[in-house]
Amino acid sequence: MSGTLLSLGHGYSARALARLLIPQGWVIHGTTRSEEKAADLAREGITPHLFPGDITDALSDALSQATHLLISAGPDAEGDPMLRHLRAEITQIAPRLKWAGYLSTTGVYGNHDGGWVDESTPLTPSTRRGKWRVAAEAEWQAIPGLPLHIFRLAGIYGPGRGPFAKVRAGTARRIIKPGQVFSRIHVDDIARILAASIARPDPGAVYNLCDDDPAPPQDVLTHAAELLNLPLPPAEDFATAEMTPMARSFYAESKRVRNNRIKEELGVKLKYPTYRDGLADLLAREQENHTGS
Template sequence: MTKTLLSLGHGFSAQALADRLVPQGWRVVGTTRKPDKFAQLQAQGVSPMLWPCDLSEILKDTTHILTSAGPDAEGDPILRTALGEVTKAASGLEWVGYLSTTGVYGDHDGGWVDETAETDPATQRGQRRVLAEQEWLAIPNLPVHVFRLAGIYGPGRGPFAKLRRGVAQRVIKKNQIFSRIHVDDIAQVLEASIHAPNPGRVYNVCDDDPQPPEVVIEYAAKLLGMPPPPEVPFEEADMSPMARSFYSDSKRVRNDRIKTELGIRLKYPDFKSALHAMLEQERNL
């Protein structure tokens, strides 16, 4: 029987998973709000659906769901539109993955957190994520797994483009520490969970090397042979409200559970190995 993944809010991380599943014979259906993305998705082996849409028919053949859509002021957009359809299909699904964020843990002043830590988000965005996690986990008989992702980077998304455009900053805030994860490692975690489902489980998805953001920018500049951008105090930095919100909490995130339970060996365990690989990929294009 062909496995079918319904990818709700198909984006960067979901496509990385699709790139692993499609060659194995999976059917991947991805929803998007942008009709101009249809050709791109089809070229990537994904069958596109324009959101919002009626999911009742596709759910009859769906074995797995990945939902990447972020919540808004009114809650989770998928459940707001299709809660009844998802609930009805729950017992026939083998696996459901919900992509959340490590922002749900809030500020720990650079200290370590794991999946047993209480959720205490410092931002409205994080608070909405906690509620969305709870909404998905509360659906009866739905085999939900929650993946709390650290800062995501990968091909086309990372410090190199900002440095080349001259918009990168070394923002300095005392004791600011971030965890990160390469998109390829997100994909391998999701695939491993698909093969070893454990409904209700929560996983932190991050690398082994939390670092201050200015350290990553400085190293990326070195790889490009560029001088690092000047240091800018956080209070004076020119940042969007979204970017500034990332600095509202500081923590190091533990990833032991993906290793012990899912057998993950990270492809990029630290930012240096990831940046080297990203640059090499660019040069080979």
């Protein structure tokens, strides 16, 4: 199976999906805000479109040719940026799309003091960004005829987004907040789950994307340091640690996210079911790249 995917806000997760689809014969169009990133996309075999901005003839053609739509751009206080610019065009093509996917966040569930949540849990976000996401999900769900699937992503890590650089540099800190726990997902597993959904569309479905092992953040840093045979990063109490407002906001919510639906409905077997599996892979890739350079 192949098709033409239009990726709105073609970022880290979307690029991982493209690496799976392009060898299967897919045509990928991706929007980006930056000319530098557009050049990177072109090198990866993706047709880039600078956007938001003017709706060029090339982007109009991509909209008309798309069989699949992926939305990765994050919302802001005014709502979803892609719908702000393209609502009429997307509404027009919605009924003939085979699949559409919106990348949301598990932040929509809010704080559960370390308790478990699943896709049926009420949406009670406590952060500003979480509330924006709930509103954006509803905006996309309201488009008539759009075969929408919502993917709620836990904390994303993968190549270039792991803890090793900070641990090596000595800038990592183990922020200790009793009871704090996060769920995570390796970017390669995100791509595999999206590909599984594309192969088995179920419009209206909502999926949590996370691994099997929610864990305190300090445990991940501890394991990273052990893999590198380096000293443990210093421990700091959350209450007194110096942190940016953005960093502190991540600790406002604590929950464990269930992922049964991706396994039962999409038949997904995670490649990296725990952060230990994922970190071992990242380190192995780093060592291979170093050896090959």
